[in-house]
Amino acid sequence: MGSSIRWASFLVSAALLVSCKTQLQPTVNKVQYYQIDANYSIDSAIVKYYSPYKIQLESEMNRVIGFSDAHLTKTREAESLAANFFTDALLWKGQQLDPAVQVSFATKGGIRSDLKAGNITVGNIFEIMPFENSVTVLTLSGKDMLRWADYMARTGGQPASGIKLLIENKKVKEFLVQGKPIDPNQTYKLVTYDYLANGGDYVDFLDQVLDRKDYTQRIRESLMEYVSELTKQGKHIQATIDGRVRIIE
Structure with a gap:
């Protein structure tokens, strides 16, 4: 914990330095360390202050919005269940925003978590996409679509929907x-973030x-809407490996 306190002090000092227009050079005259452990009692006033917000946040994060029949794994393979779910949802939202959208594209690194079988909560979607990325629709030439395919081939395949790619x-x-x-x-429309x-x-x-x-619609919001819409239709998430991106050994 001591190192955490030192880092916090450093970050605060750095932030203050960056925010100032004058060229100040920080100096340390005396260093004093404080051990924070179980010997410190909980400050009831602080707990009372944040508890309502904590309860509200936990209630929203635990809200069930759908159901997955299978554990959707996130892997580094050319195709994964989590990737197919993610890009299918992205394509669905892209076509809502612009019916001319034909394909969707993400990257393996942008999908941050598996989606476990069973109830899907708001918190589960935050785990998959914790970033504030928003939806973007791009118009590409046929030539640049082929450059996209080359990029995926070089990188061992990437999450996508609306395509079939053999590498x-x-x-x-x-x-x-x-x-x-x-x-x-021809020109093509691709939805990404x-x-x-x-x-x-x-x-x-x-x-x-x-x-x-560029749209204000967050990717995370799009995933939630996709799951909620399937739930309204009485459907579960049923992502499959369908050969949309395949590598020949």
């Missing part, structure tokens, strides 16, 4: 969008987009 020796062997080969003379659209996660094929539309 051999880190090269694209087959690439279909909505069941059809890419037409270099702002972090990737800005080049995050080493995404290098979105530097020449023909059009970009």
Whole structure:
């Protein structure tokens, strides 16, 4: 705990230094360490202050919004159950925002957790997508769609929906969008999130987009809406490995 206190003091000092316009150089005249352990009694006034917020937060996080028939695992494989659930939900939301959207794209690193079988809570969705990323719809040329496929082939496959991609020796062997080969003379609409659209996660094929539309809709909110909509229809989450991204050994 002592190291935590030292780090906290350092961060506070750094924040104050950055926020000042004057060029101040921090100095330490005397260092004193405090041991924080079970010998310290709980401050009832502080507990009383935050308890209502804690109860409200826990109530919302534990709210059940759906049900998954299987444990949706997050793996580094070309295709995973969690990835297919995630991108199917993203494609669903993208087509709500723009019916012309044909495909969705995420990365393995952006999906942060498995989704266990059974009840799905709001907290479970936060675990999968804890970031504040929002929905972005991009218009790409046929050429840049092929660059997307090359990116996925080089990186061992990435989460996607609306496609069929066959990879051999880190090269694209087959690439279909909505069941059809890419037409270099056509344009395509892809839904993703702002972090990737800005080049995050080493995404290098979105530097020449023909059009970009950013929405305030959070990815996390989209996942919740997708699960809730299935629940309204009396359906469960039933993600499967369907061969949308496959590597030939």
